[in-house]
Amino acid sequence: MKSIVYRRHGEPSEVLTYEEIAAPAQPGANEVIVRVTKRMVHPIDGLAVRGIVPSPIPPTGAIPGGDGVGVVEQVGAAVGIAKGTRVMFFPVQGTWAERVTVPANLLIPLPDDVSDATACQIIINGITAIVLTRAALAADNHSGVTSPLLVTAAGSSVGRNVIALAQMRGHKVVALVRSDASATILSQSLAGIPVISTEHEGWPAAVAAACGPAPSVVIDPVGGDMTPKFLEVLADGGTLLTYGGLDARPSTISTIALTVRQHTLKGLNAYSWLATTTPEQRAAYIADLFEITRRSPHNFAEFREFPMTAAVEALSAAQATPRRGATILTSEV
Ligand SMILES: NC(=O)c1ccc[n+]([C@@H]2O[C@H](COP(=O)([O-])OP(=O)(O)OC[C@H]3O[C@@H](n4cnc5c(N)ncnc54)[C@H](OP(=O)(O)O)[C@@H]3O)[C@@H](O)[C@H]2O)c1
Incomplete structure (x- = not known):
C-alpha cells in the first residue's frame, strides 16, 4: 500500500516520501483494518516531522498522522462492527497511509449525514x-x-x-x-x-x-x-x-x-479523554459533536483537499494565514 514516510526529522520537502510499504497484517481479535479515506492536516503533524515535538522514528521509518476517517475493511474475531462501516478514529498513529490497524474501542461509527470531510474536522x-x-x-x-x-x-x-x-x-x-x-x-x-x-x-x-x-x-x-x-x-x-x-x-x-x-x-x-470518561459519557459527547456539525455547518464547509502525493504542499497550506478552513489529505491520487 502507499504511505507517506520520513526517516529523519527536517523540513517536510526534504524528508517526506510517498512510497510503497507493507500492508497491515491480519487484525488481532479486538482490531480492525480501516481503509483511510481522509485525515485533517494538524499543526502537530508538521511539528512532529520537524522533530519539534517528541516523535521517535522506528527503524522502518515514521508515518505522520494521529487520527483519521475511513471504512472498515477487515474485522477481528471479537469485534462487533460490520465490514463497510464508515468510522472515525483517534488516537491512532500513522494515518497518512492507505490502511491502518485500529483497536476496536477507538472506532466511532459515522452517521450517514456526517461526511468524511466534516468527520475529519471533529475527531481529535x-x-x-x-x-x-x-x-x-x-x-x-x-x-x-x-x-x-x-x-x-x-x-x-x-x-x-x-x-x-x-x-x-x-x-x-x-x-x-x-x-x-x-x-x-x-x-x-x-x-x-x-x-x-x-x-x-x-x-x-x-x-x-x-x-x-x-x-x-x-x-x-x-x-x-x-x-x-x-x-x-x-x-x-x-x-x-x-x-x-x-x-x-x-x-x-x-x-x-x-x-x-x-x-x-x-x-x-x-x-486524557479515554482515561477520564466512561463509555456512556463518550457516546453522549460524540453525539454532541455530530450535533454541532448540523447546527454549525458553516464551521466545516470551507476546506481544501490535497492528494497524499501532495503532502508537502498540504503541510504548507495548513500554515497559511489568515486561516480559511481545514486542510485535508485524501487517499485518492
Ligand atoms: N492539546 C491537544 O490535545 C490538542 C489537540 C488538537 C490541537 N491542539 C492544538 O490546538 C491548536 C490549534 O489547532 P487546530 O488544528 O485547531 O489549528 P488550525 O485549524 O490549523 O488553525 C490554526 C489557527 O491558529 C492561529 N494561529 C497560528 N499561530 C498563531 C499565533 N502565533 N498567535 C495567534 N494565533 C495563531 C491561526 O490564525 P490565523 O488565521 O490568524 O493564521 C489559525 O486560526 C494547535 O496549537 C494544536 O497543536 C492541541
Missing part, C-alpha cells in the same frame, strides 16, 4: 474541544461567576468547535484572533459573537467591553508572549486553560501576579 479537534469545554464549565462553576468564555486562536478548527459546543450549551463566548484579517473572516461565520483582534494595543479594553464581567476562563493554544497578556484580562480567581503552543517560545509569567490574583494555569490534551 472535536474531542479536544469537548475536553476543554468540560474543564471550562467546571472551572466557571467553581468560581461561581458566569462570564463569557474567552476563546483565543478562535478561527482554528479546535476554537470553532469549542465555540459551537459552548453555544449549544447556552454559554456566551468572546472570540479572540491575532489579526484584523482573521477577525473579518471569522465574523462572517459567527453571528452574534464578538470577534476581537489582538493586532492593536487596545485589545484588552475591547475584551473588557465585550465581556462585561472579566472572563473567569480563557481557553488558549497560543502561549508564548501572549500568556501573560491573557492572564492580565482573566478575572481574579480565574483559570487559563492551555492546550498548545502555536507560539512555541516559552512564556514569562509573574508568579507574584499568579499568587495575588489566585489564577489557575492548567494544561489539557485530548489524549
